[in-house]
Amino acid sequence: MRVRRVLLHVLAICVAVLTPVLLTHDWAGAQPVPYGTVLVAGADWAGASAALGDLNVYGNGDGNEDTAQTYGLRYECVELAQRWASLRFGAPPIWPVAYAYQMWDVGPRLRTPWQQLPNGGAVAPQFGDLVIFGATPGSPAGHVAVVAGVGSDHVDVVEQNWALSSPTGHARLPLDGTTMQPRLGMPVIGWLRAAVAPTGLKGSDGPGGFALDGFGGVHPWGSAAPLAQPVGWPGWDIARGVAVQEGAAGGYVLDGWGGVHNFGKAPVVQASAYWPGWDIARAIALRPDGVSGYVLDGWGGIHPFGGAPVVTPTAYWPRWDIARSITLRADGVSGYVLDGWGGVHPFGGAPILQTTTYWPGWDIARGLALRPDGGGGWVVDGWNGVHTFGVAPIASSTGYFPGQDIARGIVALDPGGGYTITAWGRVREFGDAPPVSLSASFDDALARGVG
Structure with a gap:
């Protein structure tokens, strides 16, 4: 597991899940999509917020081509989460974390704080939340995804660096009340929700x-x-x-x-x-x-x-x-x-x-x-x-x-x-x-x- 530091900021990574269940989907000879391929256009999931900047969801190639940029290492799962949080809510472009699961503890302490909503607690996910997955032996970095929509029995997310040989950039995950089940063995810690108004609206006296x-x-x-x-x-x-x-x-x-x-x-x-x-x-x-x-x-x-x-x-x-x-x-x-x-x-x-x-x-x-x-x-x-x-x-x-x-x-x-x-x-x-x-x-x- 590597951690790169640029301008004293920690650039977090999220390693593609390495469980046996996932590997059954990685058939012999499968090739990852090229690094930087747009998997989901920002306008297709972020609605009007797509006008704030680049909210496309990108493929991470074979996972060994990361490059440091404004919002962290392209195109790790944390990079998408930080890009969304910064463009939409004015959060710092890089959070002080080394791994995705650490966002759960850091979110409430940011200058633009995020509220911790535990999995199975009183509040269900909603659009814009960050779903945080815990670390496992197969994926010690954990994972983070952005909520793109919610139904009565499911949560739709967009994500980067998941299933490198056949990435889609999005997934529909089951929801039972306020509980999300583990995903390929990765537990859902909960979801972070911004405690500030969206960028461009904060402090506004508009409707x-x-x-x-x-x-x-x-x-x-x-x-x-x-x-x-x-x-x-x-x-x-x-x-x-x-x-x-x-x-x-x-x-x-x-x-x-x-x-x-x-x-x-x-x-x-x-x-x-x-x-x-x-x-x-x-x-x-x-x-x-x-x-x-x-x-x-x-x-x-x-x-x-x-x-x-x-x-x-x-x-x-x-x-x-x-x-x-x-x-x-x-x-x-x-x-x-x-x-x-x-x-x-x-x-x-x-x-x-x-x-x-x-x-x-x-x-x-x-x-x-x-x-x-x-x-x-x-x-x-x-x-x-x-x-x-x-x-x-x-x-x-x-x-x-x-x-x-x-x-x-x-x-x-x-x-x-x-x-x-x-x-x-x-x-x-x-x-x-x-x-x-x-x-x-x-x-x-x-x-x-x-x-």
Whole structure:
């Protein structure tokens, strides 16, 4: 095992796995792909982040052609991980490690720290995490891979220097809840997650917020930074809504039973309604104070949390799960409820607003967002069509999918537009809102809301 030092920085390596199982795939006469071959293009896995720099995944030839460069030894597994961490999150281009498995201990101590999330712990992997494999006698350097996507039962990774005779640069690994099994005998220690905002967004005052997945994970988009999240339900699709505090410092996740769970800097709050075993909670809205608000149930009931005053809905459908979304006006006690047919119903003294679309008998409305002045807003339908109500400009979305029930939520940015989220986590601008970068996308239709 060799270690090279350049400018006093340790350049880490990750030796291709040398287990008997792997060698069964290295048939006689097999030749490695040429050194520096692009195995996966950056745009094919990193999305908008590919514009930050070279995020291609490269072949490492026969493993004996390493050359030192900005992010370590080309094209070891650590080199890709450091390149991603530096370009995306501003981490040092070279970490003070000699081997891949040592990244686990070093990550939290960097000037741009990374959070340790142990394998089998409370939090599942998400896009952008670094999966760290432990050392074994067959691979004393361990291994590191970058998470490119997550599904309900798998994690997709991109990687360098794995299986030199037949490298692909990517792999789909099984996931059971929050547990990843050993890979060819190599244990998964856990995954590192950046505790800072992505490069180019940190310190920005541009738009940003959080996307919610069905397991309760909150994923920053735009200028929002990753936040601590004490609660999640890996493998259980039970999260139903997300509400974000002003400035994206924190917020609340709603579960289907009516539980309200804080994340980031938001304090713990007390809910006034809870239905254990009954998936009937549908949406959540936060008042201007950032610590109280309302939960909407599927029948149209509106339930305060965090000390919010009681309000009375003007529309209620007992024993009919048809209410879909709720939004509040600036006074924090009045607003609107959306039903599945597209009806917009005032409560708390809000004025009646005229809608431009209605689908009687068709449960296709998915979310509503109010303009800051409260005089109107937008409804998103399942095909990601955006429709005005009240006084609001007509605002087309960047993606429309006729025949596909794909939209999962909507949020207003300013009087002229905002963002929708589609089932696989894509945040799409509408109206005059600018495009934003993402921190997560899902292989399965797991998105449940946006805030």
